[in-house]
Amino acid sequence: LKRLTIPAIRRQKGGTPLVMLTAYTVRTAQLLDPHCDMLLVGDSLGQVIYGLPSTVPVTLEMMAAHGAAVVRGSYHAVVVIDMPFGSYEGSPESAFDNAAFLLKQTGAAAVKLEGGTEMADTVRFLTRRGVPVMGHVGLTPQSVNALGGYGARGRTQEEAGQIIDDARAIAKAGAFAVVVEGVVEPIAIEITRAVECPVIGIGASATCDGQVLVAEDMLGMFERTPRFVKRYEDLAGRITAAAETYAAEVRDRTFPGPDQVYAPRG
Numbered sequence: 001l002k003r004l005t006i007p008a009i010r011r012q013k014g015g016t017p018l019v020m021l022t023a024y025t026v027r028t029a030q031l032l033d034p035h036c037d038m039l040l041v042g043d044s045l046g047q048v049i050y051g052l053p054s055t056v057p058v059t060l061e062m063m064a065a066h067g068a069a070v071v072r073g074s075y076h077a078v079v080v081i082d083m084p085f086g087s088y089e090g091s092p093e094s095a096f097d098n099a100a101f102l103l104k105q106t107g108a109a110a111v112k113l114e115g116g117t118e119m120a121d122t123v124r125f126l127t128r129r130g131v132p133v134m135g136h137v138g139l140t141p142q143s144v145n146a147l148g149g150y151g152a153r154g155r156t157q158e159e160a161g162q163i164i165d166d167a168r169a170i171a172k173a174g175a176f177a178v179v180v181e182g183v184v185e186p187i188a189i190e191i192t193r194a195v196e197c198p199v200i201g202i203g204a205s206a207t208c209d210g211q212v213l214v215a216e217d218m219l220g221m222f223e224r225t226p227r228f229v230k231r232y233e234d235l236a237g238r239i240t241a242a243a244e245t246y247a248a249e250v251r252d253r254t255f256p257g258p259d260q261v262y263a264p265r266g
């Protein structure tokens with residue numbers, strides 16, 4: 001199984017929808033990799049595995065450590081790593097230095113960053129210097145302090161127009177793909193038609209060129225999930241049941257049983 005490439009992802013615009021899930025750890029990467037075109041080391045790891053209140057406190061070092069684990073656990077999918085809040089907004093030059101740090105430390109193929117027209121120059125700066133960039137428009141969780149929450153975007157004409165302009169600007173600046181998150185469906189459809197690179201939806205539309213979800217959300221492993229998440233498993237329920245059984249067996253001395261203890265030799 002040869003690893004997919006950024007040009008191969010780009011060519012899938014308008015074709016079979018691209019499959020993308022998040023992964024933060026080696027074992028999850030190993031299990032999801034054969035089924036995915038892309039794995040996202042999302043800064044959602046801040047909430048999902050560190051219990052932080054938002055993605056804002058996530059650091060470059062956290063992203064680098066988890067990104068390296070995901071690259072070690074994958075052979076097939078393109079690994080994309082989120083640039084955390086504060087690591088790319090200041091200037092194109094500092095964005096390049098931090099993107100280079102992430103790619104060097106992890107072996108990931110591309111970075112993802114949030115923002116629209118205001119980030120277009122940075123996307124252009126990075127892509128022209130060998131850093132493939134995935135955009136992220138619509139609901140951009142790193143802006144939670146400015147937006148005041150995680151509600152769907154694009155409900156007014158003005159906001160809808162801005163999000164479409166954002167996606168256009170990022171695509172025109174050279175992004176190889178763009179995530180559209182938490183927007184009313186007609187906007188997602190219009191963006192998918194309007195930009196030349198693959199549009200990856202989350203809380204968007206089945207007409208997008210691909211879909212992404214947080215793996216823990218679709219596996220039923222994280223407690224608070226947005227409306228757009230479909231649960232394909234109930235891992236939290238299964239883990240609870242396993243822990244209950246283990247606790248009962250320890251307490252009544254049925255664990256360890258004969259198969260789990262060492263007999264003396266001879």
Ligand code: KIV
Pocket residue numbers: 022040041042043044045082136179181202212213214
């Ligand atoms: O951090 C993340 O998991 C993401 C996806 C939900 C798109 O950015």
Ligand code: NA
Pocket residue numbers: 042043044055082
């Ligand atoms: Na993210």
